[in-house]
Amino acid sequence: MVDIRDVSEDQIDRALELAYLVFHDRPEEEERAHHRALLARCARLGAYEGTDLVGFMAAHDFRMSVPGGTDLPCPALTFVSVAPTHRRRGVLTALMAGMLERAARAGAPVAALWASEAAIYGRFGWGPATQGTSVRIDSRRPLALRVAPDPRPLRLVPVEEAPALVGPYYEATRARRAGRHARDAWRWREEWLREKDEDDEELGPPRVLALGDPLAGYAVYRTKSDGNAEPGQRGEVQVYELEADTPAVAAALWSCLAGLDLTDTVHAWGRPADDPLLLFAADRDQVRITSVFPALWIRLVDVPGALAARGWAAPVELVLDVEDRELPANHGRFRLKAGPDGAACESAREPADLALHVRDLAACYLGGTPVADLVRAGLVTEHTPGAADRLDAALRTGLLPHTLDEF
Known part of the structure; x- marks a missing residue:
């Protein structure tokens, strides 16, 4: 059993040594100094077994643009590391839960990361939102x-x-x-x-x-x-x-x-x-x-908050059945009523028009992945004919989402 707690600034070097071990890196002192300065600006979370740091995760305090020109607080994860002696023991799961809980408490509706291994993050509800x-x-x-x-x-x-x-x-x-x-x-x-x-x-x-x-x-x-x-x-x-x-x-x-x-x-x-x-x-x-x-992977920390915060290209009213086992507040049905004049998203009891995992909703959120493509791939279930096309029309953006800021 590991203890998840904040990593103090005086333990940044320990966190870096763990990251260098995991990523097979041996940077020179100039690069190490740069990494120290970077992590000093981040929120830092560690997994401890006794006094040993066996897992680490940091988050930049970023703001991210979403459709409609809105700017949202967006913790951006980096230096995600688990000691090779503690793999497949729930360390990453515990770190991710701790970081997402902190993001939700801080009122950040979305989080972001760049995935070193794409196979890892989908199970935690992350979806690739840009290419x-x-x-x-x-x-x-x-x-x-x-x-x-x-x-x-x-x-x-x-x-x-x-x-x-x-x-x-x-x-x-x-x-x-x-x-x-x-x-x-x-x-x-x-x-x-x-x-x-x-x-x-x-x-x-x-x-x-x-x-x-x-x-x-x-x-x-x-x-x-x-x-x-x-x-x-x-x-x-x-x-x-x-x-x-x-x-x-x-x-x-x-x-x-x-x-x-x-x-x-x-x-x-x-x-x-x-x-x-x-x-x-x-x-x-x-x-x-x-x-x-x-490229950029995002996680919807607050599904109704994130959907209400972005801009919408066309009117749409649908009930979404969202699966999210990691963040129970996101798990369930939501009525989305949105359009160019604004949006609202609230809990619903009516039958769903679309059923989808939160990772797939994240992939669609910025407008880079058509919902209809996910329906054809068998990843989203369309209960009401035409629902995916209506949601795609509302999600549409003039330019595809894109970023070069790797972190």
Whole structure:
């Protein structure tokens, strides 16, 4: 039997050693110091057997955009670790219950994480709410496009000045796309624009490319020199983020990135599935999708609260029968009455129009997974014909949910 309790700041190093053991990591002191600073900003929960820390979980104090431009408190789980000697003994279950109970007590209707192993989290009610699409551009020749790039001049922004310039622009994207977390100055400086890339030390420092005054779009990228490239290749460009007001602005940014000297490849990890580049690229042999993967996973901590808090594209009134064995307050039937003017969700006794697990409701919540697809997959039961289509019409968003903020 383990005891679940808060992890004090003076035990952060113990928590990190457990995480490094679990993730087979041996970071240098600079990286360890960064992790200490990060965890000092998080809520921390530990599983103790006597005085031994055998499980750990932390949560960033984030806010996440949801459809309709609403910003919700959203604990974001990280450093989830269970000692190899204590696997399959209920440690993760106890930690998850403790963290979700704290989230509910704090009034957070949703929580989020990135899954290191996708098979783990569904049983705890988490669902993949956004997708990432990785793209590779062959830049040995000019990028062929079907739209004309915006002719305004591009400029490189000094990294120390970038948060003040692109930070407000990024905040505006959060209102347009669900699933994005707010970034404070610390996160811009210490996470998004760090001098070194934690995963690839051969990459150079971050560069920020901007277009327009006022700002109409920007890209954050790093380069790897040809001296560190694969045999027979020149250098490469890694695009971390690219946002643009119009397709023409996006075309100008992509064209510049694909035209950087001494490089022949552009990699963009985790682009949105509805990225305009995938449509206005004139040669899809030059612009290829290399992978599609589940990105942000969310957990509905308060089902009626979360449904009432988001925006809705069309009127809908349905009874949902939600299965949630982990959080009993979510388990049961709820009448959802929603539309462009607002929403209400309350307990109901009437027969259900749709029956679904909370993990599948989470996958649909941001508008990234159609309910009708889950009906066809046998994961959602449609008791009233057409109910899934009506709910999908109401859940619809102009842009697919998307985030690049891995944590």
